[in-house]
Amino acid sequence: MRILLVGDEASLPAELSDYIGDLGEEWQVQTVPDGNAAISAVATSSIDAVIVAPVLPDLTAATLLGQMRTLRPETIRIALIDANASHRPPSARIIGMAHRFLPLPLAPEVLLEALTSLEELRELLDSPRLRSSIGRIEKLPSPPHLYLSLMHALEEDDDSSTEDIAKLVAADPAIAAKVLQLSNSAFFNNGRAISDLRGAVTRLGLATLRDLVLASEVFSAQSLSTTERNALQARALTASRLAAKMLPESSAQLGATAALLADIGLLLPGVRNEHDPAEEGDDRPGHAEAGAYLLGLWGLPMPIIEAVAFHLQPQRSNIRSFWVTGAVHVATALASGLPVDEQYLARVGVAAKLDGWRNSANDLITLPADA
Template identity: 30%
Template sequence: MSKSRILFVDDEIKVLEGLRRMLRPYRNQWAMAFVESGQQALEVLEKYTVDVVVTDIRMPGMSGSELLSIVKERYPRTVRIVLSGHSDLECIVKSVLPAHQYLSKPCKPEKLKAVIEQAIRVTQLVKDDTLRKIVSSLDALPVLPQLYDDINAELNSEEPSLQTISQIISRDVGMSAEILKLVNSSFFGFARHIGSVEQAVTMLGVNIIKSLVLTVHVFSVFDTKKSPHISINQLWEHCIRVSNLARRLCREDSCVREVADNACIAGMLHDIGKLVFASSYTDQYNEVLQQAREENRRIWDVEREALGTTHAEVGAYLMGLWGMPDDVVEAIAFHHAPVAALADYRPLTGVYVSNVLDHRHYIVNKHYVLPELDMDYLARIGLAGRVPMWERATQEYLEELRDGE
């Protein structure tokens, strides 16, 4: 099996020497190259297939942001990571679009290794080269037109409200994913993973969000007219319900906070691959949804036949590139088939069960076949006896929602 090729770019020779020494234990796993400029990096990329580029931001001549923008255009399959000692607002904003992830100097070797390994690992989720290029090239997910107008109006007001901004972002899957991606980058150095949009907005503050939306234009508008077979509003409402249900079920099972937080994040983002398909493979995905409806088949079965992969795998691939925790990526990837996962992560089980129960109890579209819980899987991990409690908790939650309408 060939080694993964990693390219490190920094104009400071001492930094490169430090990286070389720090990563020496991994030389049997990776073929590593160390160069001092963006131009030298492009010369390497012309000669070799590079899996991951790790670059500083501020460099003479070609900046790291400029380098990553070129890499994104010419070599879209290559994972793009920033490793920089600069954490000012200007650097962050300029790096948002071309980079998949952001790391701050100094960075411990275990952290750097873990980030690179995850980036390499998630590429195995999607086999089709064309699709991998499209997903890897995504800067951000498109947002609903009305919510895009709402966030712009609020940010342009005399005194933007963090609470209002949070409420708007929380109503859109694309905005939520991008804000969570940014706030969990090590540029900000928060001690734990932030799983709440409200927390993320509070921690980022108005100025950073304003720069992202009004200056960098990190959000693009989703053209709902081109995708008549998918309701983004219904998709997002389902994701919110699954997210809340997953947290509730984890609480019922007395899970630790990290497990509950990861289940909540994964529930919110578990169908994000559908948004990728609808925005990047619009015509093909319209046909997929129409076929699933006419033949009363599971959407992910038709997706695999027509596109070679499913929304679960595509969503997990993108979230893995963006640095979401492994438990979250695993839960997204296998939320339809947990038995195929490499490990029995509790976040995965919470999201899987919540997704099935929401589809069964909150029926929006009767044309699609309803999923069933895999009782053999639940019995294998010792949780089959929890199903009646999960059913009651789901019914109680959905009744609370209906009473609040």
């Protein structure tokens, strides 16, 4: 992998270059001090990933990343953010330019994890056409910042209080309203109205809250009509609940998140809806792999990315047992009324469970259209 580091030694110390260089011959790193030097480097050679410091002497990080998008749309663009700003969403302008954000000070192991996951993503979705198509999109859907902040808070402190979680949710009034609305719906209401977020978080539970926050952020795309958005969100939440039921507790949250995001590629312009018959000569990337590639750029775990990529064709997965990919395939198919690949289920030894999963899908109470 060819990596370009852009910034001074305060942001990108020499130890980082040495660390990457010691990983092996297949890892090549180049460091330049400013934006114009980076543009020259990218113009004359192919770069797999560019990592940009938050402050440069000549250009803003957003301007440089925009130039990178024009020159090399297939190059993965990573923006570094100050540690003091790590809990706040990056500026709207840079969100539209960067594929992923990493915190400063940048620890070598954090960089390695990010680069390794991107390399795995390339191996999984090794399509220059797909990378170029996604790279040229003017405005990608923003990463779900509230969801990621919520997960970060829970990972840092298993004992995060309900009040702390409620404060995070309150930062987004639109999502806070949905949380209150859902907590007072017939499915969760036990007869007492809830009017405060802390009570709503307690009533819903963290698993449901995570799913709702993620769905609300991801499916807020202005390109969808209200009806389309509500229908897509309702199907996604149904599939999410079903996938979680089909997996052991240790994998349930992975399956729930992957099923929730399985059709996120439908939010991207210039992709083909794979639920519709393919037309001859249509060379647009399919929405499953396009969505998986987007999630990889956001930094989600590889089991989720692979499940999204192959949820329509589970036999293409590298996983040879029934795990997240299989659960997402079955859950999304049943939630949408689509055929299940029974040959695949027989191969992985779970065909006998299909009738029970159908019954579970029929029994699930989905969210109201306006929830």
